[in-house]
Amino acid sequence: MRESQPVYFDTENQFWHVFKYEDASSILNDPATFSSEVFQRLATEEEKKQATAEPSILNLDPPRHRQLRSLVTQAFTPRTVANLTPRISEIVNEYLDRVIDQGRMDIIADLAYPLPVIxxxxxxxxxxxxxxxxxxxxxxxxxxxxxxxxxxGREMNEYLKQVTEQRRKAPRDDLISKLLAAEVEGQKLSEGELLSFYGLLLVAGNETTTNLIGNAIICFDEHPEAIERLRAQPDLLSGAIEEVLRYRSPVQRLVRVTTTDTTLGGHKIKAGQLVSPWLGSANRDEAQFPNPDTFDISRAPNRHLAFGHGIHFCVGAPLSRLEARVALGSMLARFGEIKRDRAHPLERIPAASAFFGVQKLP
Ligand code: HEM
Structure with a gap:
């Protein structure tokens, strides 16, 4: 598609698909034309009435996006994340202890899934x-x-409301208490905004990190020379994780809606149309990455779009990189051999989602 129809209109679903790196990044760099407020702009009044949650930062444009994001980043600092390293190691080792004597594990169920949720x-x-x-x-x-x-979703909201109330009365050293205290221009997050942010952390932060760890093992299994290099030079691991993010991107596509008539790749796009930049395709664009289909753990530069680009760039990127580094580093250190059990064909998580990963990885 990058070659034949880099900007493609799916007439049946009335949806534009964008496959090239340059076009995808220019969409993400232009929130005034390509809005993230898809639901707010396209839902019917009835659908809006039925909505159970307020939009989270993921689905907001400036200026509200900027205000809420700055509250979130006050609570979610690089130091908060770095301080988690010993605890993440502890959790990873606990999970590896459970399986090490069996000589086999399901990477997803026994590590990659529980780790980010915990x-x-x-x-x-x-x-x-x-x-x-x-x-x-x-x-x-x-x-x-x-x-x-x-x-x-309802049950979780009810539960989180109660925890939030408890923290309002007696703050602790946790993210809920920090988000309750965070202020921008004298304003705090409303209860609805808090709840939708918790929901976003769960959905945006969990399945994606699970898939990153699973996808890394699939890449390493398909490229045994990469594992050998990583064992000899563990400092290559961070670069290897970036290459996994590029090569098997956990989030394959994003969605935006146009606020005005515009043009892209020589096509006229009308206001109010849905546009999907494909990160997975942009990350294999030969115009940006030499030999894009080669998995190269020392690729540099590697400016992939796996965490998005521009004002919505992933808030959790440092956390998911850290979790992946600790999980994969511990596996490489503790397991003499890591081989996928090929008796079990890879089964993708449901294709309808924008997420790319497997359900099981024995
Ligand atoms: C935004 C990917 C992990 C929290 C995004 C976006 C992408 C992304 C592509 C941009 C969405 C857009 O522009 O519409 C990923 C991947 C992850 C990951 C591939 C793991 C490998 C996490 C984690 C957290 C997190 C662990 C939090 C704990 C967020 C938040 C946003 C976001 C809050 C919204 C930022 C904004 O709208 O300003 N992520 N994510 N993500 N991510 Fe992640």
Missing amino acids: VIAELLGIPTQDRDLFKHWSDTIVSLRREEAIQA
Whole structure:
């Protein structure tokens, strides 16, 4: 598509698809033309009435986006993330201890799935005994079982409302308390905004990091020479993770809506149309990356778009990079050999989603 139809209009679904790096990054750099307020601009009045949550920063444009994002980044600092390293190592080692004697594991179920949920739950300040409940909600919300997902969303909101009330009365050293205290221009987050941010952390932060870790193991298994190099030079791991993000991007596509008539790649796009920049394709664009289909752990430069670009650049990028580094580094250090069990064909998570990863990875 990059070669034959880099900007393609799907007439059946009335949707523009954009495949080249340059076009994708110019969309993400221009929120005034390509808005993130897709629901607010396209939903019917009835749909808006039925909406259960306020939009999170992911679905807001400036100026509100800028205000809310600055509150979020006050609470979610690089130091908060770096301080988590020892705890992430502890969780990873606990999970690896459980499987090391068996000589086999399912990378997803036994490590990549629980790790980010536990980290987010702890960061928010969810009591340990409620972690399984939280994991169940998180799992159900990202599933495609609509009714169950809505129900789980409601239950989780109710639960988080209670925790938020408790922290309002007695703050602790956790993200919920910090978000309650954060202020911009004398304004605090409303309850609805707090709840939608928690929801975003769950959905944006969990499945994506799970997929990053799983996708890394798939890449390493397909490129045994990469594993050998990483064992000999562990300092290559951070670059290898960037290459996994480029080569098997956990988020394949984003969605925007045009605010005005515009042109892209010689095509006229009318106001109010849906436009999807494909990050997974941009990240394989030969005009940006020499030999884009080669998995090269020392690729430099590697300006992939896996975490987005511009004002919505992923807030959780440092956290997911850290989790992936600790998880993969510990596996390489503790396991003499890492081989995918090829008796189990790779089964993608539901294709309808924009997420790219596998359900199981024995
Ligand atoms: C935004 C990818 C992990 C929180 C984004 C965006 C992408 C992305 C592509 C931009 C969306 C857009 O422009 O519409 C990823 C990937 C991850 C990951 C690939 C893991 C490998 C996380 C984690 C967290 C997180 C761990 C939090 C704990 C967010 C938030 C935003 C965001 C809050 C919205 C930022 C904004 O709208 O200003 N992420 N993400 N993400 N991500 Fe991540």
